[in-house]
Amino acid sequence: MSARLDENLHKAHEYFQQNQDALRDALMAGLPGQAPGRHRRSLAWRPFPGGSIMNSRITRIAIAAAVVLAAWIGFRYLGGSPLGTAVAWADVLRNVETAKTIMYRDEFERGDVREVAAVRILEPYLRRSDKIEGSGASDVAVLDTLHCRCITFYPRTKSAVIDKEEGASFQIRAYEDLKRDLRDGTEKDLGRVKLNGRDTLCFEISGANGKTTVWADPETALPIQIETLLEDNGPTRRRMSDIRFDVELDQRLFEPPADYCVLDLPTQRWTTPFPLTEKHLLEGLAVYPKYLNGKFPTRYLGGRPLTDEVKQKCAAEVKMKTWSEEEAHQSSMGCAFIEQLPEGSDYQYVGEDVRLGDTGKAVCWWNPAGSRTYRVVYGDLSVRDVEPKDLPPIPWSAQRK
Numbered sequence: 217m218s219a220r221l222d223e224n225l226h227k228a229h230e231y232f233q234q235n236q237d238a239l240r241d242a243l244m245a246g247l248p249g250q251a252p253g254r255h256r257r258s259l260a261w262r263p264f265p266g267g268s269i270m271n272s273r274i275t276r277i278a279i280a281a282a283v284v285l286a287a288w289i290g291f292r293y294l295g296g297s298p299l300g301t302a303v304a305w306a307d308v309l310r311n312v313e314t315a316k317t318i319m320y321r322d323e324f325e326r327g328d329v330r331e332v333a334a335v336r337i338l339e340p341y342l343r344r345s346d347k348i349e350g351s352g353a354s355d356v357a358v359l360d361t362l363h364c365r366c367i368t369f370y371p372r373t374k375s376a377v378i379d380k381e382e383g384a385s386f387q388i389r390a391y392e393d394l395k396r397d398l399r400d401g402t403e404k405d406l407g408r409v410k411l412n413g414r415d416t417l418c419f420e421i422s423g424a425n426g427k428t429t430v431w432a433d434p435e436t437a438l439p440i441q442i443e444t445l446l447e448d449n450g451p452t453r454r455r456m457s458d459i460r461f462d463v464e465l466d467q468r469l470f471e472p473p474a475d476y477c478v479l480d481l482p483t484q485r486w487t488t489p490f491p492l493t494e495k496h497l498l499e500g501l502a503v504y505p506k507y508l509n510g511k512f513p514t515r516y517l518g519g520r521p522l523t524d525e526v527k528q529k530c531a532a533e534v535k536m537k538t539w540s541e542e543e544a545h546q547s548s549m550g551c552a553f554i555e556q557l558p559e560g561s562d563y564q565y566v567g568e569d570v571r572l573g574d575t576g577k578a579v580c581w582w583n584p585a586g587s588r589t590y591r592v593v594y595g596d597l598s599v600r601d602v603e604p605k606d607l608p609p610i611p612w613s614a615q616r617k
Contacts, residue, residue, distance in 0.1 A: 326452045366380070500551060507537050561583050581602070
């Protein structure tokens with residue numbers, strides 16, 4: 217027997233003890249000529265005339281009255297109601313508080329902005345939002361409040377970016393926010409309401425900045441839809457629908473898949489499930505001329521020292537970029553190739569103002585481990601082996617002499 221049932225049975229017993237007079241009055245009301253509150257002792261101990269108690273018509277009437285009263289007490293404390301459901305707001309809150317997982321469809325609207333996501337929450341600190349665009353999924357964001365980080369997955373390029381919590385690509389909320397919302401103000405019981413043809417119990421919570429409406433299942437006392445309307449910073453609507461609680465969720469849903477390339481932004485470290493090659497570097501470099509009037513960038517993990525002039529030039533180049541997700545991934549993979557070069561590779565970038573197709577102008581070079589020669593990338597994205605003495609001069613090194 218559950219603790220809650222034990223508690224309610226105890227309450228029912230206490231109520232019966234405290235209201236014996238009411239029960240006796242109900243019984244006496246079935247006897248002719250009897251006024252409530254009289255002959256209580258004789259009712260309790262004296263046998264009814266005419267033989268068996270169950271054969272007495274008067275007794276049957278009295279028992280019926282007692283049953284009605286006992287049923288009212290039982291419904292009140294043991295989970296029912298003669299007029300409907302006994303589910304209260306406290307039941308809904310308790311079930312929301314104790315749920316370990318929750319899944320729902322999240323719709324967010326503010327002005328012209330509308331975002332829809334499929335959300336999965338694993339208590340106490342993991343939340344995954346799969347942003348939906350039309351019929352397919354776009355980026356996926358995981359909020360990890362224990363480690364104060366956000367992980368954004370890009371399924372099309374099989375890549376992921378780990379950043380601090382504030383680095384989420386779109387608004388996401390922790391489960392604790394929902395719990396606080398449901399306690400923000402005083403609830404109002406709106407009674408039974410049809411929701412998409414389904415019977416529900418409706419509650420409204422009014423807070424300082426708006427209100428939250430909750431539609432709950434009368435049988436389970438769990439929310440099936442929650443809608444919040446906020447008025448601060450412009451009207452904002454958030455609707456949680458198709459809500460399911462305590463569904464089994466695999467912890468791996470909240471981690472980058474094993475076949476993803478992962479960039480940790482705070483440490484600037486790439487982790488890849490495969491070895492990076494010159495091909496990744498060439499694909500990364502090839503992205504820039506599309507947006508920089510046919511030229512390679514001022515810097516690509518190296519180049520001229522960061523003077524004010526160079527910083528301004530780099531900033532201008534950034535404004536010209538309108539990369540796709542795939543192009544950004546290609547550029548990142550090229551950078552990752554450079555970052556993973558062994559110590560002592562002597563990587564140099566000299567591609568500033570070199571045009572795509574310049575066969576005689578070097579863009580960058582490095583010394584592979586154990587090699588006597590350098591690998592040099594030219595403006596036509598060809599790669600050649602070059603003796604150290606034949607490397608072109610580094611412009612800024614010559615300027616320093």
